[in-house]
Amino acid sequence: MSVNDQGPHMSAATKSVLGKVRRMIPPMLDKFHKGQLGRIAVIGGSIDYTGAPYFSAMASARLGCDMSHVICTPGAGDVIKTYSPNLMVHPLMRQSPDPRATARNEEADPDVVSRRIVDMLSRLHVLVVGPGLGRDPLMQETVARVVRAARKREMPVVLDADALLIVQRDPDLVRGYTGAVLTPNVVEFGRLWDSLGLDDPGNSSETAKVEAMARELGGVTIIQKGASDYISNGKVTLTDDLRGGKKRSAGQGDTLTGSVATFLGWRKAYLDCLWDTGDDPLSGEETMRLAAFGGSAITRESSRLAFIKRGRSLQASDLTEEVHNAFMGLFGEVDNDSGSSRL
Secondary structure, eight states: OOGGGSOOOOOHHHHHHHHHHHHHSOOOOTTOOTTTTOEEEEEOOBTTBOHHHHHHHHHHHHHTOSEEEEEOOHHHHHHHHHHOTTSEEEOOOOOOOOTTOOSOOGGGOHHHHHHHHHTTGGGOSEEEEOTTOOSOHHHHHHHHHHHHHHHHTTOOEEEOTTHHHHHHHOGGGTTTOTTEEEOOOHHHHHHHHHHTTOOOOSOOOHHHHHHHHHHHTTSOEEEEOSSSEEEESSSOEEEEOOOOOSOOOTTHHHHHHHHHHHHHHHHHHHHTTOSOOOSSOOOHHHHHHHHHHHHHHHHHHHHHHHHHHHGGGOOHHHHHHHHHHHHHHHHOOOSSOGGGOOO
16 A cells, blocks of 8 residues: 555544635646745754754745745855755844954844845745744844734744744734744743743643633734644634654654745735635634644644654654645645545
């Protein structure tokens, strides 16, 4: 039996949600032109962390966004360019200079550094912030300014990894912004929970806790990663119970951020009515959580398929290679023909 014959196992609830997600996926139409179906940028990547932004950007590209960018430091950019010529790499980020330096350096001013990135926002649809970002103060101060600028433009932003530390220190960065998606793992969720001063009576369910955090942050979408993924904006909570692989290698969360970003890019195309979406359109609020669910499902199915092939040796790059197979297994061809769906 081939890998693709061993289809994904899902509950009736998951199957129903994926049916709605599928409605947001653009069909392949001749009338579309480059850039309409997703212009995504991943902000992160330093000299020590070049893999994470690459995996995020490549997941976005492999899933089907039109244009995938990486915004990183010059040292990281030189390396990431060797990974794939398909990504557009912009070495605009800067790390803190040697503290022994005495001369004023504009490259150490987060206002100066962030301005160059903010100038790019008009060319983008979605930002991913955090993969490979690290904890360098200048890097973190820079992306905080970029997130604020993206929020003013009502641009969706996916925050993960070290970007969540910024939210811990300054929850108002995202509080009340329904275009923000946070993707904490169990440890990151606990740290954010404590930083927000939330109470847990000790018997709260996982869904209750993720709902409480989403409400505290004013309606952001949270994907709490775990044995199942819980997705909530504080009012509605979805559970992705698709079976993933059994190997928990580093970098799988980067596949999630890139996949969510592509679904958010497709969400924009859907809301802009770039194709005939039929009657009874999905609302902007619902499509936010559906985009999050879609990214979660692709990641879990990519992990499952990669684990079948690689077992204990599974690495993040193996998920990248399975993103398209995961898409086909979950959604089939999307061409406005409902009969082509695997659902």
